Amino acid sequence: MKISVKQCAELLSKHSDIIILTHAHPDGDTLGCGFALFRALKKLGKRAVVLNDDIPEKYEYLYKDLSFDSIESGFVVAVDVATPNLLGELEGKYHINMCIDHHATNTHYADYLLLEETAAACETIYKVIKELGVQIDKDIAGALYTGISTDTGCFRYASTTPQTLRTAAELLELGAPGAFINRLMFETKTKTYARLEKMAIDSMKFYCGERVAIITVTQEMYKLSGSGEQETEPLAPLTRQIEGVEIGISLREKPCGGCKASIRTFESVNAAQLAAAFGGGGHPQAAACRFDCGVKQAAELLVAKCEELLK
Amino acid sequence: MKISVKQCAELLSKHSDIIILTHAHPDGDTLGCGFALFRALKKLGKRAVVLNDDIPEKYEYLYKDLSFDSIESGFVVAVDVATPNLLGELEGKYHINMCIDHHATNTHYADYLLLEETAAACETIYKVIKELGVQIDKDIAGALYTGISTDTGCFRYASTTPQTLRTAAELLELGAPGAFINRLMFETKTKTYARLEKMAIDSMKFYCGERVAIITVTQEMYKLSGSGEQETEPLAPLTRQIEGVEIGISLREKPCGGCKASIRTFESVNAAQLAAAFGGGGHPQAAACRFDCGVKQAAELLVAKCEELLK
Numbered sequence: 001m002k003i004s005v006k007q008c009a010e011l012l013s014k015h016s017d018i019i020i021l022t023h024a025h026p027d028g029d030t031l032g033c034g035f036a037l038f039r040a041l042k043k044l045g046k047r048a049v050v051l052n053d054d055i056p057e058k059y060e061y062l063y064k065d066l067s068f069d070s071i072e073s074g075f076v077v078a079v080d081v082a083t084p085n086l087l088g089e090l091e092g093k094y095h096i097n098m099c100i101d102h103h104a105t106n107t108h109y110a111d112y113l114l115l116e117e118t119a120a121a122c123e124t125i126y127k128v129i130k131e132l133g134v135q136i137d138k139d140i141a142g143a144l145y146t147g148i149s150t151d152t153g154c155f156r157y158a159s160t161t162p163q164t165l166r167t168a169a170e171l172l173e174l175g176a177p178g179a180f181i182n183r184l185m186f187e188t189k190t191k192t193y194a195r196l197e198k199m200a201i202d203s204m205k206f207y208c209g210e211r212v213a214i215i216t217v218t219q220e221m222y223k224l225s226g227s228g229e230q231e232t233e234p235l236a237p238l239t240r241q242i243e244g245v246e247i248g249i250s251l252r253e254k255p256c257g258g259c260k261a262s263i264r265t266f267e268s269v270n271a272a273q274l275a276a277a278f279g280g281g282g283h284p285q286a287a288a289c290r291f292d293c294g295v296k297q298a299a300e301l302l303v304a305k306c307e308e309l310l311k
Numbered sequence: 312m313k314i315s316v317k318q319c320a321e322l323l324s325k326h327s328d329i330i331i332l333t334h335a336h337p338d339g340d341t342l343g344c345g346f347a348l349f350r351a352l353k354k355l356g357k358r359a360v361v362l363n364d365d366i367p368e369k370y371e372y373l374y375k376d377l378s379f380d381s382i383e384s385g386f387v388v389a390v391d392v393a394t395p396n397l398l399g400e401l402e403g404k405y406h407i408n409m410c411i412d413h414h415a416t417n418t419h420y421a422d423y424l425l426l427e428e429t430a431a432a433c434e435t436i437y438k439v440i441k442e443l444g445v446q447i448d449k450d451i452a453g454a455l456y457t458g459i460s461t462d463t464g465c466f467r468y469a470s471t472t473p474q475t476l477r478t479a480a481e482l483l484e485l486g487a488p489g490a491f492i493n494r495l496m497f498e499t500k501t502k503t504y505a506r507l508e509k510m511a512i513d514s515m516k517f518y519c520g521e522r523v524a525i526i527t528v529t530q531e532m533y534k535l536s537g538s539g540e541q542e543t544e545p546l547a548p549l550t551r552q553i554e555g556v557e558i559g560i561s562l563r564e565k566p567c568g569g570c571k572a573s574i575r576t577f578e579s580v581n582a583a584q585l586a587a588a589f590g591g592g593g594h595p596q597a598a599a600c601r602f603d604c605g606v607k608q609a610a611e612l613l614v615a616k617c618e619e620l621l622k
Binding site for chain 1: 465466467468469472473474476481483484489490493494497498499500501502508509512513521548552553554555577
């Protein structure tokens, strides 16, 4: 059943024990939602907990001062979770009473669904917390700002609406440390990542009349840089940034042979279609697939398919 | 004489021929100011021209549909120009009647100065254009958005205020193509720039316990990459992105000897203070200065001063 912000706040007000679930491989938006809502519920004197998968270290500022209540059962709320299988290890462990989300692809799996197709789910959580009558402090504001900033690429993407910017403005006024958050999310490279990025850029090769760019990350490069697979996320977009490149691919060698390709495209090419040719999938402009062969052979296979798609 | 937005609009209204000057090595803010103001003045039936140094190609969308009036003399307005020597080749050619600026270091060189210490000078130009009673179209909105977005690193920097975000929201509503502008400004690298960036990153050296990073761009590197001075703007922030770096400097060799330093810092160090030690200036977190000596000696001088400031 779809509900409004007001109905959502009323339902939350009625319950004293609330379990908040975020999606697996959590990002700034799901974590921002989870910890902002948790802090708001605690201010109302409720018992609450946020459950999630491994949180990347850079988000520590969102929760380092918190302690959660031990709750076995309660009213279960999933935040920024489009489908139950995105819950990872939490999938199937709880009956989901409520979902607060912004994905058009939400599968309406919860008893109550508050769905607004905003740039970030944190935009809706902000409204819910205001409706709950909670006074928003700098920690709540910072958590909400984190979700909005990270889900919009710091207000870069087409999903950013005037309302997104106005909400961010209000959150700054409420004490969100915007510059600190953006620096941490977008402007900080570890020395090991900086070394890996340099090697990855050195490895960049162009194909198909320079419309395709591929960077290759080998196990050797992880060793030399001191970096690892978990730091490779920002490499994929680097290829697509070169003028004229329509398909950018980062190929990463796996420790036990085989490799993984992250594909980024602009509107002219469907990344999911390219990935699907090798059993992968994803979004129109960002997709991924795996290969059992080495990086050299994988690059050849990908280039052949790119040639077809660019014809 | 310092003036208000209202007084500024009144002065502009009184004159029929207006010459707009932007600063040398123009960036998005000075160009956004110049072309937005030009478009507004044309809507009021005035004769106007924007004069500037070589404009980097990526800003072509700001002016490609415009034609300027041939004006020998008129009311001269400098936009986003802190001191007359930043006018480059235009310095000394005109008596400056008015200056609209946002630099705290403005030297009050114009007859009338409208100074607001906002994140971008375009924020003030927006107010002036509204005060002039001009209906803001998508081209004016796009020019103003360009200045605000580029001067704040796409709303990342600490200079971004709630009002900055609200102005950007209004400009999106007025038709500014925000996602298009941000992709062009922040996500597109020419092949020549990509080559130069690679060489620049290779040149990065650390000093003062890795709290200072310096990249050096030589004339040789311009030759090898096919790039040039006008493409070096995005290099400066690269140094500061490395974890632990508090002062990031890019040193660029000039064709006829000497060099220029762009300095980026975090709150712990005042970039303008560092630049001032060598006769330069700027903002607390972004400043610049020139040297008559070569890059090697300039780096030594800068490192010595950094050591002092970091104590």
